[in-house]
Amino acid sequence: MRGRMLPKVSILDPRLTISEPIQASVHIPYTELPYRVHELPPKGQQLMVADFGDESLAALEWLGSNGRQPSLTSDFTYGDDGLARLWAPNAFLESCLGQIPQGKALDIACGSGRDAVYMASGGWNVTAIDHLPDAISLGQDLEQLYLKSRLPIDWIPGDLTRVSLEDRWDLITCFFFLNRTVLANALESLVPGGHFIVETFTSVHREMFGKPRSPDFVLLPGELRAMAEGLEILEYEEAMHGNRHTAQIWAKRPG
Numbered sequence: 401m402r403g404r405m406l407p408k409v410s411i412l413d414p415r416l417t418i419s420e421p422i423q424a425s426v427h428i429p430y431t432e433l434p435y436r437v438h439e440l441p442p443k444g445q446q447l448m449v450a451d452f453g454d455e456s457l458a459a460l461e462w463l464g465s466n467g468r469q470p471s472l473t474s475d476f477t478y479g480d481d482g483l484a485r486l487w488a489p490n491a492f493l494e495s496c497l498g499q500i501p502q503g504k505a506l507d508i509a510c511g512s513g514r515d516a517v518y519m520a521s522g523g524w525n526v527t528a529i530d531h532l533p534d535a536i537s538l539g540q541d542l543e544q545l546y547l548k549s550r551l552p553i554d555w556i557p558g559d560l561t562r563v564s565l566e567d568r569w570d571l572i573t574c575f576f577f578l579n580r581t582v583l584a585n586a587l588e589s590l591v592p593g594g595h596f597i598v599e600t601f602t603s604v605h606r607e608m609f610g611k612p613r614s615p616d617f618v619l620l621p622g623e624l625r626a627m628a629e630g631l632e633i634l635e636y637e638e639a640m641h642g643n644r645h646t647a648q649i650w651a652k653r654p655g
C-alpha cells in the first residue's frame with residue numbers, strides 16, 4: 401500500500417510557544433531558524449510567515465537577510481491538521497516516486513537527508529549514505545521531526561568510494577553527486593524491476609557558471625544515458641531545470 405507522502409505547506413509559524421496551532425503550517429520558533437535552515441523551502445519558493453506581531457517580524461527580518469523573500473500572512477485558521485513540511489525533496493524525484501511500488505531504497509550522497517526522509521514518509525525502507533557526519537546528523541533531525549511512526553532510516557556515515565553495501569535495492573537515487581565508479585557499482589545492486597533515479601550537473605552548467613570546479617564532477621552530453629545501458633529508460637532529459645543545467649534519468653532494470 402502506498403504511504404501518504406508528507407504534505408507540503410507554505411506557512412511558517414514563528415511563535416516561541418504556541419497555545420493553539422494553526423493549520424497547514426510548520427512551527428519553527430524564530431530563534432531556531434539559524435540552525436533549522438534545511439527545513440525551509442528552497443530559495444525562490446513561496447514562504448509565508450503567519451502574522452503574530454513582533455515574533456513574526458523577527459522571523460521576517462532573519463529570513464530576509466538570509467536570502468529569502470517571505471511575506472506576512474493573516475490568512476490562516478487555528479487547528480491541528482497534522483505533520484507537514486516547508487522543505488522540498490528533489491523535484492525530479494518527487495515527480496517520479498508516486499509511480500513506483502515501495503521497497504528498499506538507497507540514497508547515495510544523501511546530504512542533509514530531505515530525499516531520504518521524503519521517501520521514508522511514503523513508506524519506503526530507506527538507507528542513506530554520506531561521508532559528512534554533520535549532514536547525516538541534519539538528516540537524523542529531519543527524520544525525528546517529520547517521520548513519526550514510519551520505518552526508521554538506516555543512516556550510514558561513510559565514504560562511498562570505500563564502503564561496500566551488500567544489499568540489493570528496489571530503488572537507487574543519487575542527486576548532485578558524481579562518482580562514475582560508485583554509480584556503476586550501485587547499478588549492479590539493483591534488483592530486476594528496480595528503479596534508478598539520478599540528477600546532476602552537466603558540462604553545460606559548468607561552462608555557463610564555472611561550477612562545479614572539477615570537470616570530473618559533471619556529466620558529458622549523453623553520458624548518463626550511456627551509464628544506464630541495459631536499463632529501460634523511462635525519462636531522460638538534459639536541460640535547464642530551474643537555474644541549473646542538469647541531466648535527469650529515471651530508468652528501470654528489466655525484470
Ligand SMILES: C[S@@+](CC[C@H](N)C(=O)[O-])C[C@H]1O[C@@H](n2cnc3c(N)ncnc32)[C@H](O)[C@@H]1O
Pocket residue numbers: 490508509510511512529530531532535558559560561574575576577
Ligand atoms: C551537493 S551535495 C548533494 C546532497 C544531496 N544529494 C542533495 O541533492 O541535496 C553532495 C554530497 O555528496 C557527499 N559526498 C561527497 N563525496 C562523498 C563520498 N566520497 N562519500 C560519501 N558522500 C560523499 C557530500 O558530503 C555531500 O553531502
